[in-house]
Amino acid sequence: MKRTGYLFEKICSKENIRDSILEASKNKRKRIEVRRIIDSLDFYVDQIHDLLINKRFKNSEPSIRTRFEKMQNKVRTISVLPFYPDHIIQHAIIRVIAPLLKRGMYYYCSANIPGRGEAHIRRKLKYILPHDIRNTKYCLKFDIKQFYPSISTYLLKQKLRKIIKDEDALWLLDTIIDLQPRGLPLGSYCSQWLANFYLQDLDHFIKEKLYAKYMFRYADDIVILDSNKRKLKKMERIIEEYLFFEYLEVKSSWRIFEVNEKNAIDFLGYKFYRKKITIRKRIYKNIRRCILRMRRKINCNKRVTSKEMRSLMSYYGYIKNTNSFYIRNHYLELLPIQQLKLIL
Numbered sequence: 001m002k003r004t005g006y007l008f009e010k011i012c013s014k015e016n017i018r019d020s021i022l023e024a025s026k027n028k029r030k031r032i033e034v035r036r037i038i039d040s041l042d043f044y045v046d047q048i049h050d051l052l053i054n055k056r057f058k059n060s061e062p063s064i065r066t067r068f069e070k071m072q073n074k075v076r077t078i079s080v081l082p083f084y085p086d087h088i089i090q091h092a093i094i095r096v097i098a099p100l101l102k103r104g105m106y107y108y109c110s111a112n113i114p115g116r117g118e119a120h121i122r123r124k125l126k127y128i129l130p131h132d133i134r135n136t137k138y139c140l141k142f143d144i145k146q147f148y149p150s151i152s153t154y155l156l157k158q159k160l161r162k163i164i165k166d167e168d169a170l171w172l173l174d175t176i177i178d179l180q181p182r183g184l185p186l187g188s189y190c191s192q193w194l195a196n197f198y199l200q201d202l203d204h205f206i207k208e209k210l211y212a213k214y215m216f217r218y219a220d221d222i223v224i225l226d227s228n229k230r231k232l233k234k235m236e237r238i239i240e241e242y243l244f245f246e247y248l249e250v251k252s253s254w255r256i257f258e259v260n261e262k263n264a265i266d267f268l269g270y271k272f273y274r275k276k277i278t279i280r281k282r283i284y285k286n287i288r289r290c291i292l293r294m295r296r297k298i299n300c301n302k303r304v305t306s307k308e309m310r311s312l313m314s315y316y317g318y319i320k321n322t323n324s325f326y327i328r329n330h331y332l333e334l335l336p337i338q339q340l341k342l343i344l
Helices: 008-012 014-024 032-039 041-053 083-103 118-131 153-161 167-177 189-198 200-209 229-244 281-299 306-320 325-330 337-343
Strands: 063-069 074-080 138-143 214-218 221-226 255-258 265-267 270-272 277-279
Touching: 008 014, 008 041, 008 083, 008 167, 014 032, 014 041, 014 083, 032 041, 032 083, 041 083, 083 167, 083 189, 118 214, 118 265, 118 270, 138 229, 138 265, 153 167, 153 189, 167 189, 189 200, 200 214, 200 229, 221 229, 221 265, 229 255, 277 281, 281 306, 281 325, 306 325
Parallel strands: none
Antiparallel strands: 063 074, 138 221, 138 255, 214 221, 265 270, 270 277
16 A cells, blocks of 8 residues: 655645634633633644644543443443643544545445435435335344444554655654544544544455455444355354454454344344334433424423534434434324424
8 A cells, every 4th residue: 555645744734724723613612721722823833733733733632531321321431631732633534534434434424524424324224124125135234342442542543654654744643643542532632533543454454355245344343244144154253363463353243134024133223124214212211202302392481492402413313314203193293393402
């Protein structure tokens, strides 16, 4: 693979830093720290430029927070870095190296990539399940145990050196990667891009060496569809061996099953059947609670906050993309959606 150089100059350019500040500040401009930087934009552009050119940048100490995610029913540990200079510099890096990371990216690798959200995979699955029954008869579904914390920073650096030859750019990336001794921190802007890049070789191995008919990856959650159950069992064993050398491990909850009206593909928060898509039961319960709680507020003439409205609109996106007619007709009709949208 051809390696690319002269990246550090682009990362450090004042134009790139300025655009990175504006990009990183989206939806954050109510914060005092962010407003201060936007109001003195030229001064902070010069400050970050000097910090990078003179190689004086060091990672700030992250604040560790725990967050419960209702959709996944998981507690996650998030490393929160300050907006200045860490968050801005990470945006400046990704603005330059994103085309390199995407160059070898598998088409149905999704998550945290602009233009490749869950809809990118959902539309394809929705089409192939009823139209290619033979090659989607069986499904292998698995995810990787403790993916972000298990990533080998040494191996990640070696992978980056295969596509980048600029030593100064590699110094900066190494600094970002070394924020913690092992693994990548959740919450870091660079982490989501580098994590996808780390599994690029696995994507190509599954498609080009194991000849999987259909393969979809959303972060570390992987679905493979094929016509042969034995082939999928053999594939799972080989993938486990392959991941061992990547210092990763398949979760013990992996399974192979026949796709039919009783066994749906539980993926992306949806349940994919041959002729319909429904919502995962846990998400359905969360949506129901959210709607009823908002309805009680409206009946008591209490104010619905913008945070609650964003949560509802997120759930609304799930509902409109599925065949969940019951919740649409019996619960959503209780709310004046168009009026509530004005809160956002």
